[in-house]
Amino acid sequence: MSTTHLPRLIGLALASVLLLTGCGGKEPVEETPVILQVGLTPGLGDMALVGPKNFDEYLGSQEVTYVASWDTGSLVANLAHGEFDIAIIPPNVAAMSVASGGRLRIAAVNSVGGYYVVSKGVTITGVEDLAGKTVNSGGPGETPNVLMDVIMDNYGLTDKVEVRYAPYPDDLVPGLAALDDDVIVVLPEPYVSDLLALDPSYSIAIDLAAEFEKITGVSVVSTVTVINKDFDASHPRVVEAFLEASQRSSQYLHDSPAEAAQILVDNGVTQTTQGVVDGLPRSGVSFMRGQEAKSLTLQYLSALYVYNPEMLGNAPPGDTLFPQ
Numbered sequence: 001m002s003t004t005h006l007p008r009l010i011g012l013a014l015a016s017v018l019l020l021t022g023c024g025g026k027e028p029v030e031e032t033p034v035i036l037q038v039g040l041t042p043g044l045g046d047m048a049l050v051g052p053k054n055f056d057e058y059l060g061s062q063e064v065t066y067v068a069s070w071d072t073g074s075l076v077a078n079l080a081h082g083e084f085d086i087a088i089i090p091p092n093v094a095a096m097s098v099a100s101g102g103r104l105r106i107a108a109v110n111s112v113g114g115y116y117v118v119s120k121g122v123t124i125t126g127v128e129d130l131a132g133k134t135v136n137s138g139g140p141g142e143t144p145n146v147l148m149d150v151i152m153d154n155y156g157l158t159d160k161v162e163v164r165y166a167p168y169p170d171d172l173v174p175g176l177a178a179l180d181d182d183v184i185v186v187l188p189e190p191y192v193s194d195l196l197a198l199d200p201s202y203s204i205a206i207d208l209a210a211e212f213e214k215i216t217g218v219s220v221v222s223t224v225t226v227i228n229k230d231f232d233a234s235h236p237r238v239v240e241a242f243l244e245a246s247q248r249s250s251q252y253l254h255d256s257p258a259e260a261a262q263i264l265v266d267n268g269v270t271q272t273t274q275g276v277v278d279g280l281p282r283s284g285v286s287f288m289r290g291q292e293a294k295s296l297t298l299q300y301l302s303a304l305y306v307y308n309p310e311m312l313g314n315a316p317p318g319d320t321l322f323p324q
Helices: 044-048 052-059 072-080 091-099 143-154 172-177 191-198 208-216 229-234 236-255 257-266 273-283 290-307
Strands: 003-005 036-040 064-068 086-089 104-112 115-120 134-137 162-165 183-188 202-207 221-228 285-288
Touching: 036 044, 036 072, 036 236, 044 086, 044 104, 044 221, 044 236, 044 257, 044 273, 044 285, 072 086, 072 091, 072 104, 072 221, 086 091, 091 104, 091 221, 091 290, 104 229, 104 236, 104 290, 115 143, 115 191, 115 208, 134 143, 143 162, 143 183, 143 208, 143 290, 172 183, 172 191, 183 191, 191 202, 191 273, 202 208, 208 290, 221 229, 221 236, 221 290, 229 236, 236 257, 236 285, 257 273, 285 290
Parallel strands: 003 064, 036 064, 036 086, 134 162, 134 183
Antiparallel strands: 086 221, 104 221, 104 285, 115 183, 115 202
């Protein structure tokens, strides 16, 4: 499989594209191969696509381009406009695009949960301890924002906690490890455990997915695989091959965490192998398709819609989000 790398939007240095190297000479999935273009959120997206041999097995010499970006709005816009064919993004971002006419479908679930409040120099034993504090988080409208909004509202802390939303910087983990000040930040795995391995003075304060589930009764679907419908209609074999490879890649991550961790470190996605291995059980990285994925995603999106319809573009979640 041949891989190339488009200019990053706002992302970490080295995305999964660099993890999927090697070809082995296998024929491409289609007689006239297309360039499969994939966008993904860093961290959980990188973990989901870490198994290079599995991609070679299914995609052969199919050329694949990956772009990692914290800016999920740009990822889904590029997907809707056909600049990307597939993306791994939060499901509410996909739902917002479909609500505004985007020709997309959710094909699989890639991770459940995986977001945490991490602190340094501040004692946080529960959500109530955030009162009067400042919490740094990812960009508005994305999974950290969505979870924090629901949880702060439930605890009556919306006006008592300052949440600063901004895209994560390129030097996310090293930058946090270098800070001497008191810090409270929302992070996904594997960056949580990567940070703890670099600076043990940090600790995990709150499991946001567990709090969300306590409030709503449903699991947090943090990332899903979303397909451009037009690409799917034109190249169904490529899409199916990618999904099969993704499933094998998730299995590879769980079967060989040390090997997978070394790949992530070697390509600059994480700083430590220990962080990846330690963070795997907390990451929620998995792979689900079919009715299981649809049911889980609809439950999560329905909970968001009840809380604030704007989180889904003011359109209730339904079958239009999934393969027909």
